Amino acid sequence: MIRDFISLFYPQLCCACGNHLNKGENLICSFCHYHLPKTEFHMEKNNPLIRHFWGKVDIHSAAAYYFFRKGEKVQQLVHQLKYKGRKDIGERIGELYGHELMKSPDFNTVEVIIPVPLHPMRQRKRGYNQSEMFANGLAKSMNRISLPHVLKRNVATSTQTKKNRFSRWENVNRIFAAEEVSQLVHLHVLLVDDVITTGSTLEACVQVLSGIEGIRISIASIAYAE
Numbered sequence: 001m002i003r004d005f006i007s008l009f010y011p012q013l014c015c016a017c018g019n020h021l022n023k024g025e026n027l028i029c030s031f032c033h034y035h036l037p038k039t040e041f042h043m044e045k046n047n048p049l050i051r052h053f054w055g056k057v058d059i060h061s062a063a064a065y066y067f068f069r070k071g072e073k074v075q076q077l078v079h080q081l082k083y084k085g086r087k088d089i090g091e092r093i094g095e096l097y098g099h100e101l102m103k104s105p106d107f108n109t110v111e112v113i114i115p116v117p118l119h120p121m122r123q124r125k126r127g128y129n130q131s132e133m134f135a136n137g138l139a140k141s142m143n144r145i146s147l148p149h150v151l152k153r154n155v156a157t158s159t160q161t162k163k164n165r166f167s168r169w170e171n172v173n174r175i176f177a178a179e180e181v182s183q184l185v186h187l188h189v190l191l192v193d194d195v196i197t198t199g200s201t202l203e204a205c206v207q208v209l210s211g212i213e214g215i216r217i218s219i220a221s222i223a224y225a226e
Helices: 002-009 030-035 048-052 073-083 087-101 120-126 130-142 165-172 200-209
Strands: 061-068 112-115 151-153 176-178 188-196 216-225
Touching: 048 061, 048 216, 061 073, 061 087, 073 087, 073 130, 073 188, 073 216, 087 130, 087 216, 112 130, 130 188, 130 216, 151 200, 176 200, 188 200, 200 216
Parallel strands: 061 216, 112 188, 188 216
Antiparallel strands: 151 176
């Protein structure tokens, strides 16, 4: 009753479409939940995203929850997560996607989840790492452990938005380091980011982790920009 009374003055809106949420809906309305452009990559062994990394780095599997297209609702979700302080969006999407990943034999053997890190200076400015929020949601619904401090970003790179593929790769190459890697020996690790465009950031992270004995690395993201 108290929640219903408060909603009269502070209505809860869908973070994707902006419409009012109905009772029982959480951040994303039911219509958007069922109609946002899902990739279903986690159920396809040789999906376009895993093929994107062929010949670049050795990964076990790769998937993204949504397709990212400019001007559409997924971009709105990501924008609010990254720039409007809505870290709850990342956690909610992680929870939703974690349930889906557990249905996939390529992902239900994941043992730990590692978010792509932000540089400490950028994280202090933003207040949180959006990929870590996504990882937290995944860990909750998959009943796994998130290890946000394994990877470190040593250099604050410039924005990737307007760079070509080579410039993006050059921008992130050799800027990551890994710590406490002994806890990852012979484990299946899920490396997660918010949006995959060229994949250069994830490639750099995989290169750092791939030297660990017996490790298997899979990749998941909120969205994939085709």
